Amino acid sequence: MKKEIEFKIFTKNKGFTLSVNIVVYSLLFIGIGIAYLAREYLDNSTIENLGQGVGILACMLMIYFKITQASKRKSLNGNLNKKLRFRTREILIDDLKIELNEIKKIEFYINDYFDKWESQAGGDFAPGRTNGTSNVCELTLINGHKTKVNFQLMYENEFLKMRELLLQYYSENKIHFLKLIEYLGIEKYEEIQEFKKTLPPTLAISKMG
Structure with missing residues (x-):
């Protein structure tokens, strides 16, 4: 034997690890939140557009990472x-x-x-x-x-x-x-x-x- x-x-x-999921979902929710608050409470189209832009950026990153990350190996x-x-x-x-x-x-x-x-x-x-x-x-x-x-x-x-x-x-x-x-x-x-x-x-x- x-x-x-x-x-x-x-x-x-030990400690916090920043992941791709955290980044893209944080951007998405921040963008949605800014756009919603600007439209409902601030009546500010510029800030609303900024929020929408952040949301669109998050969606683009989601598409990018979904395509590119499949072939990558997870960090240790x-x-x-x-x-x-x-x-x-x-x-x-x-x-x-x-x-x-x-x-x-x-x-x-x-x-x-x-x-x-x-x-x-x-x-x-x-x-x-x-x-x-x-x-x-x-x-x-x-x-x-x-x-x-x-x-x-x-x-x-x-x-x-x-x-x-x-x-x-x-x-x-x-x-x-x-x-x-x-x-x-x-x-x-x-x-x-x-x-x-x-x-x-x-x-x-x-x-x-």
């Missing part, structure tokens, strides 16, 4: 300086070592990889390609404490390199069978039955409940 699998931990920047807005390491008997979150016998449950949420294209709603003007950092590892410890980290995957199905370690964690009752087959991408009934046959008898019988 491969003794260690490593991923980069994503640490998000964080760093990848720390490491997430999985080993047979322990998991390391950078310098924090957690022994397997301290862990009650291991869960993953895998739905992202570098340069993945995401379909977007009509009113979303953010970049259409991801940076692969939305994946999550959550550890529930025996003492009740939970630890959650985001980590990066560089290509589709990269997580499958964890197969042997996932089977090890499953054998230690740290991962439920239904979660195991989800992580391994085993979905069809026939594939599940075949996979069960590859498990040692004690695992196939005792761990699937």
Whole structure:
């Protein structure tokens, strides 16, 4: 068995991040607000025209960003300086070592990889390609404490390199069978039955409940 699998931990920047959506919608609502106030309360056509101009500019920016942002990658807005390491008997979150016998449950949420294209709603003007950092590892410890980290995957199905370690964690009752087959991408009934046959008898019988 491969003794260690490593991923980069994503640490998000703290504080406010200015996005394309915030810019264009702020301009749109400001323009509409100025035009409305000028017409209803100020009776000033110049200011009303200014508001309409700001609104038109916002609409033009929406069209521009909708066309150009689809092919761009989202900004990282964080760093990848720390490491997430999985080993047979322990998991390391950078310098924090957690022994397997301290862990009650291991869960993953895998739905992202570098340069993945995401379909977007009509009113979303953010970049259409991801940076692969939305994946999550959550550890529930025996003492009740939970630890959650985001980590990066560089290509589709990269997580499958964890197969042997996932089977090890499953054998230690740290991962439920239904979660195991989800992580391994085993979905069809026939594939599940075949996979069960590859498990040692004690695992196939005792761990699937």
